Amino acid sequence: MVEPIVRNKDEIVRIKTHIQGFDEKMQGGIPRGHITLIAGSAGTMKSSLSFNILYHEALLNNRVGLYLSLEQSYSSIINHVINMDYDLTKINLVVVRELSQLPQEVEKVNASKKGSLIIVDIGCVRKEIKDVRVDENRSWLNVLKNVVKKIKEQSRLDLFVLDSMSALHTLSKFKNPRIEIFYVFEFLRDLNITSFVLTETPLDGSKIGDFDEDFLSDGIIYIRLTSYRRKQIREISVLKMRTTSCDHDTYSLEFKGGNFVAAYGGQNPLM
Numbered sequence: 001m002v003e004p005i006v007r008n009k010d011e012i013v014r015i016k017t018h019i020q021g022f023d024e025k026m027q028g029g030i031p032r033g034h035i036t037l038i039a040g041s042a043g044t045m046k047s048s049l050s051f052n053i054l055y056h057e058a059l060l061n062n063r064v065g066l067y068l069s070l071e072q073s074y075s076s077i078i079n080h081v082i083n084m085d086y087d088l089t090k091i092n093l094v095v096v097r098e099l100s101q102l103p104q105e106v107e108k109v110n111a112s113k114k115g116s117l118i119i120v121d122i123g124c125v126r127k128e129i130k131d132v133r134v135d136e137n138r139s140w141l142n143v144l145k146n147v148v149k150k151i152k153e154q155s156r157l158d159l160f161v162l163d164s165m166s167a168l169h170t171l172s173k174f175k176n177p178r179i180e181i182f183y184v185f186e187f188l189r190d191l192n193i194t195s196f197v198l199t200e201t202p203l204d205g206s207k208i209g210d211f212d213e214d215f216l217s218d219g220i221i222y223i224r225l226t227s228y229r230r231k232q233i234r235e236i237s238v239l240k241m242r243t244t245s246c247d248h249d250t251y252s253l254e255f256k257g258g259n260f261v262a263a264y265g266g267q268n269p270l271m
């Protein structure tokens, strides 16, 4: 698909991160169609933050999002977000447990007046790989591409979360990861959807991507843990965002009252 060219900067559609105090620091959000890395060490709330984007985009903007986790099962994701007080009855939540049921599940997206969040359970991806066995090394990537492509062809898919690139790399046993990952990004770009690719970084933040995904992506949002007195606090910053004038300040990332909040930019947290 050919990327649209705007005549005026106001025509650039931006997708909010729905982190209070953060979107306004990047001209209102992430340009539609971008591939953004959500990078951070273990437990920095990468998954929760990306779920939060899809949830609010379905709830407020009637958008359709696909959450594909190669790390967590459907039940693990749902238990986590219910514990965070997300009201899933407010959106059209669609779960794909069997890939053979994909057309019927996608129909539920098309039939709903609400925005939708589709979760593909990792169990059915695993089963498909066992059943098909195209090529041991490439099968995870092939199944993933097929699922996203089919959903895009059959519905108005707007947003996609891949959780995570690190898991895809481990599972796929890429022979030449740089080239494979380049083609994953090309594939996502051609679909003309806005993508969030989660990636695990070392605790010391010494590198963002292992295989050039930092160069290939349009944006990088980085979450780190920082010691403050005897606490570990989460901090968030935009390292890169193409087509966007942004503030590269570091904010504390908090989840309170059911919302993500970016606070204390440029200052020590007032704790």
Ligand SMILES: Nc1ncnc2c1ncn2[C@@H]1O[C@H](COP(=O)(O)OP(=O)(O)OP(=O)(O)O)[C@@H](O)[C@H]1O
Pocket: 040, 041, 042, 043, 044, 045, 046, 047, 048, 049, 071, 083, 084, 085, 200, 255
């Ligand atoms: N209700 C809640 N409010 C605030 N924080 C929560 C809540 N429930 C869980 N958490 C925190 O969320 C963190 C895990 O979030 P999440 O799974 O999104 O992180 P992640 O970066 O994706 O982790 P992983 O590296 O394991 O994939 C936990 O460390 C937990 O303390």
Ligand SMILES: [Mg+2]
Pocket: 046, 047, 048, 071, 163
């Ligand atoms: Mg996670």
